[in-house]
Amino acid sequence: MKLYGDYHTHTIYSHGSGSIRDNVEAALKKGLKEIAICDHGPGHYLYGVKKKNIPIMREEIDRLNEEYSKRDIKILLGVEANLTGFDGNIDMDDELIKQTDILLLGYHYGVVPEGLKNGLGLYIMNPITKFLPIGRKTALELNTMAFVKAINNYSIDFVTHPGSKAKVDIRTLAREAGKVGTALEINSKHSQLSVESIEIAMKEDVEFIINSDAHTPEDVGNIEKAIKRAKDAGLPMDRIRNLII
Ligand SMILES: [Zn+2]
Ligand SMILES: [Zn+2]
Numbered sequence: 748m749k750l751y752g753d754y755h756t757h758t759i760y761s762h763g764s765g766s767i768r769d770n771v772e773a774a775l776k777k778g779l780k781e782i783a784i785c786d787h788g789p790g791h792y793l794y795g796v797k798k799k800n801i802p803i804m805r806e807e808i809d810r811l812n813e814e815y816s817k818r819d820i821k822i823l824l825g826v827e828a829n830l831t832g833f834d835g836n837i838d839m840d841d842e843l844i845k846q847t848d849i850l851l852l853g854y855h856y857g858v859v860p861e862g863l864k865n866g867l868g869l870y871i872m873n874p875i876t877k878f879l880p881i882g883r884k885t886a887l888e889l890n891t892m893a894f895v896k897a898i899n900n901y902s903i904d905f906v907t908h909p910g911s912k913a914k915v916d917i918r919t920l921a922r923e924a925g926k927v928g929t930a931l932e933i934n935s936k937h938s939q940l941s942v943e944s945i946e947i948a949m950k951e952d953v954e955f956i957i958n959s960d961a962h963t964p965e966d967v968g969n970i971e972k973a974i975k976r977a978k979d980a981g982l983p984m985d986r987i988r989n990l991i992i
Contacts, residue, residue: 753959788858790829827852830858904956930956942979
């Protein structure tokens with residue numbers, strides 16, 4: 748069993764510590780065939796990628812792909828987009844999406860929402876329900892609906908760390924993700940998908956993907972924790988998109 752590609756790594760374009768080249772070199776050392784550079788979506792007010800940097804990253808990656816073409820590694824440009832509203836909107840527009848090779852979707856605190864209703868619901872209610880049970884069920888239903896709408900609105904390759912920070916109905920998300928070909932991520936840096944969530948999701952016809960979510964070059968390709976959770980849940984390894992069995 749071998750990791751073919753790590754499709755979730757961060758660089759200095761958001762809040763990672765390495766350059767694109769650093770991550771590529773790290774991926775080569777790990778024997779990966781593909782690596783995706785997926786910095787945080789531009790809607791995050793602390794560490795989102797600057798919109799103006801996306802074409803710059805595109806050029807840099809095109810150049811590096813030429814340079815590394817003989818070394819048997821392919822570099823992809825992606826973004827870990829953020830949900831910005833219950834209508835399933837994200838912080839990437841068509842012009843930006845066009846420049847990417849893959850598109851990830853996640854939920855993170857600190858995103859500028861679309862209007863007051865979305866702000867209160869997505870970005871104020873979710874952090875509160877972490878500590879208080881009030882509104883937990885409503886939050887879960889609304890979060891799930893927002894994710895389902897987003898994966899239908901956009902061509903999302905996979906949902907990053909589902910259930911992290913914003914709780915979701917994992918079975919519904921897995922079922923709907925399966926219908927549109929969006930995979931669910933087993934993230935090595937975050938504890939989602941959890942063993943319990945994998946057990947629920949695997950009952951649906953959905954694919955999984957396993958990634959490091961590296962924020963340092965040293966972490967690129969490190970997926971041990973995620974592999975352990977997948978194994979503990981009894982997930983057949985051939986349901987994980989980026990493993991060579
Ligand atoms: Zn994330
Ligand atoms: Zn990430």
